[in-house]
Amino acid sequence: MTASDQLDEHPAHATFAHVARGYYPTFVSLFTAVLLISNICATKGVAFLPDADVAIGSLQILPIITDGGFFLFPLAYILGDVLSEVYGFKATRRAIYLGFGALILAAVCFWILIELPSADFYENQAALESVVGVYPRLLIAGLAGYLVGQLLNSLVMVAIKERTKEKHLWARLIGSTVVGEFADTLIFCSIAAGAIGISTWSDFVNYVLVGFLWKTLVEVLVMPITYRVIAYVKKREPTYVLA
Numbered sequence: 027m028t029a030s031d032q033l034d035e036h037p038a039h040a041t042f043a044h045v046a047r048g049y050y051p052t053f054v055s056l057f058t059a060v061l062l063i064s065n066i067c068a069t070k071g072v073a074f075l076p077d078a079d080v081a082i083g084s085l086q087i088l089p090i091i092t093d094g095g096f097f098l099f100p101l102a103y104i105l106g107d108v109l110s111e112v113y114g115f116k117a118t119r120r121a122i123y124l125g126f127g128a129l130i131l132a133a134v135c136f137w138i139l140i141e142l143p144s145a146d147f148y149e150n151q152a153a154l155e156s157v158v159g160v161y162p163r164l165l166i167a168g169l170a171g172y173l174v175g176q177l178l179n180s181l182v183m184v185a186i187k188e189r190t191k192e193k194h195l196w197a198r199l200i201g202s203t204v205v206g207e208f209a210d211t212l213i214f215c216s217i218a219a220g221a222i223g224i225s226t227w228s229d230f231v232n233y234v235l236v237g238f239l240w241k242t243l244v245e246v247l248v249m250p251i252t253y254r255v256i257a258y259v260k261k262r263e264p265t266y267v268l269a
Contacts, residue, residue: 065168068157092236103175103179103207106179130169171210179203181205196249207242
């Protein structure tokens with residue numbers, strides 16, 4: 027081999043791998059970020075109308091009990107719907123497993139953080155433990171609910187699409203949400219209730235019903251936006267073929 031041949035083997039510029047085209051990596055990143063943030067937010071128990079003595083006539087108005095992640099959990103399912111509708115079950119399952127791994131990594135990091143010896147000037151150890159110390163239990167709740175709920179959500183959505191093709195997107199969105207959100211909420215709340223201070227059956231039922239109804243209602247309300255996002259991505263994904 028001549029010297030010129032050896033020079034031809036080496037490019038003039040540094041070599042880098044190509045970043046995958048399309049919107050899939052972006053949606054996976056958003057999906058994972060929402061899961062991480064919502065599980066941290068869920069460490070706070072939230073009650074609206076905390077004064078339970080409010081009444082309308084003879085009807086007692088009970089406080090609405092949920093957790094601090096209530097405004098983010100629906101977004102995870104919306105992103106899951108977009109992934110399932112555009113990329114299919116296998117690609118969505120891959121995103122779910124990546125999110126699963128990210129949640130485990132967060133739990134390990136928080137555990138190490140708590141166990142690290144505090145500096146003399148650090149006075150917030152107790153506050154730190156009160157917030158992220160319950161995270162392992164919430165993590166188990168989140169992992170179990172998230173894994174079952176998201177997989178069911180994707181399976182139902184793809185199964186309905188096999189029958190309806192590109193028609194009746196609303197049926198896929200609502201049907202998958204009802205199944206996935208109910209399973210997710212019931213599993214998550216059953217494990218997480220004690221971690222955020224829920225100790226009575228009435229509060230637990232309130233917690234489950236509010237979470238399920240809220241998440242389902244939000245998805246219905248934002249369905250026009252979901253429609254637009256899905257249509258936008260379908261038109262711009264070069265590998266998407268209309269069924």
